[in-house]
Amino acid sequence: MQLTVEFGGGLELLCDSVKIHNVNVETPKGVQQLIMKDLLVWVQKNLIKERPEMFIKGDTVRPGVLVLVNDCDWELSGQLDTTLEEKDVVVFISTLHGG
Amino acid sequence: MAESHAKVQKAGGGRFCCICNEKRAALKRPKTLEQICRECFYTVFEEEIHQVIMENQLFKPGERIAIGASGGKDSTVLACVLSELNRRHNYGLDLFLLSVDEGITGYRDDSLETVKRNEIQYGLPLKIVSYKDLYGWTMDEIVKIIGLKNNCTFCGVFRRQALDRGAALLKVDKLATGHNADDIAETVLLNILRGDIARLSRCTAITTGEDGPIPRCKPFKYTYEKEIVMYAYFKRLDYFSTECIYSPNAYRGFAREFIKDLERIRPRAILDIIKSGESFRIATSTKMPEQxxxxxxxxxxxxxxxxxxxxxxxxxxxxxxxxxxxxxxSGKDQKxxxxxxxxxxxxxxxxxxxxxx
Structure with missing residues (x-):
């Protein structure tokens, strides 16, 4: 599945300072639809190069990291259960850096 | 939480804005849990700040106001919103950007570039005061001498004065800073954890230093960090987001994380901590430092x-x-x-x- 994953608010520093990643994510075997929970595992494994604790806490993003799927707050779409489709744009923004 | 919903809705799927009922909701407000669209969000975000400014009489017509500008998200959004509200509601203010150059290579030099772009984007005159000019030392030079142990003490003490001196040079009546609700809640907790009663009693005040030369005010006192970042993101505002290279920030970082954990469970917690801070009455027997x-x-x-x-x-x-x-x-008096x-x-x-x- 083709997705665009974007990092902002300083999170890009965890992935070689690259903000926009056009990626191809395989749907896990035996699963019909890719959900955000799967994508987080994938992102942590494939895109995050350092200090993963700045991005993940437990099985979800660290509190203070905003997530938008197609420019919509993931709190409106079911957070970890948000289903993903071809060409979706997922944005992660840290709110924790400087003022 | 989500498991009770039989069918999880796709982002932007079925939910309409609970204010206009026309457009798709784009975010959930932490303050009210309302689901609102982008346009309604801009309106309520800006108008709530306007209400805070009016109710607390933060500014008077004709005043010169400096916005403490670091190039970060809060001060960038503050510059954007204040210049817009000043136009829209005829505040009659002369707005300026005031930045401090601590002399930190690879951090402040980059963020100052952002402030210089803001100067052009918002048409606000910019004044930069540097530690080197004011004190004869850059933070880079100070860190070379003292290492990374107490550097934040130097920087914090110097910055406070630098902003006041810059404000005096600009001849402004007041300094507005971008401290948001999350920052203030965090500071209430920190002051409790440190037993710093003097700061605890004043850290929730929306305006401080009215008896001093340059009063300071916080128009974002009730504004959630999440909304500031969402506003900056949706409006594609140009801000700088890198942690200071010299800041270990351990104690404050811990309090911040705690606040964020609380917010996830109950977003109102942030406003409630501020409310608690406002309601504390310091015992008259507590010895306060004399100014x-x-x-x-x-x-x-x-x-x-x-x-x-x-x-x-x-x-x-x-x-x-x-x-x-x-x-x-000084060694005169032991006590x-x-x-x-x-x-x-x-x-x-x-x-x-x-x-x-």
Missing amino acids: GTCERCGYISSQKWCKACVLLEGLNRGLPKLGIGRTRV KDIKQSSGMKSIASKQCGSLDF
Whole structure:
């Protein structure tokens, strides 16, 4: 599945300072639809190069990291259960850096 | 939480804005849990700040106001919103951007570039004051001498004065800073954790220093960080987001994380902590520091010399530990010494002072 994953608010520093990643994510075997929970595992494994604790806490993003799927707050779409489709744009923004 | 919903809706799927009922909701407001669209969000975000400004009489017509600008998200959004509200509601304010150049290569030089772009984007005149000009030292030079242990103490003390001096140079009536609701809740907790009663009693005030030369105000006192970042993102505002290279920020970072954990469970917690902070009444038996002026530079100080002068004296005499921890300033009176050093100890234990209250 083709997705665009974007990092902002300083999170890009965890992935070689690259903000926009056009990626191809395989749907896990035996699963019909890719959900955000799967994508987080994938992102942590494939895109995050350092200090993963700045991005993940437990099985979800660290509190203070905003997530938008197609420019919509993931709190409106079911957070970890948000289903993903071809060409979706997922944005992660840290709110924790400087003022 | 989500498991009770039989069918999880796709992002942007079925939910309409609960204000206009026309457009798809784009975010959930932490303050009210309302689901609202982008346009309604801009409106309520800006108008709530307008209400805070009016209800608290933060500005008077004709005033010159400096916006403390770091290039980060809060001050960038503050510059954007204040210049818009000033136009829309005819505040009649002369707005300026005021930045401090601490002299931190690879951090402040980059963020100042952002502020310089903001100067053009919002048409606000910019004044930059530097530690090098004011104190003769850059933070890079200070860190070379003192290492990474107490550097945030120097930086925080110096920044506070630098902003006041910059504000005096601009001849402004007031300084507006981008401290948001999350910052203030965090500071209430920190002051409790440190037993800093003097700061606890004033850290929730929306305007401070009205008896001093340059009062400061916080128009974002009730504004959630999440909404500030969402606003900046949706409006594609140009801001700088890198942590200071010298800031370990351990204690404050811990409080911040705690606040964010609370927010996830119950977003109202942030406003409730502020409310608790506002409602504290300090016992009259609590000894509060007396405010005077520094004998050396004339800046407000509760001691003979202000903290900046003590720190600077140490640097210039090659005794950079002066004013940090248990170092003594003058040896005359033993009792006074103890008081002085314990006063200094409390500032030494503070991590990054970028949130001056």
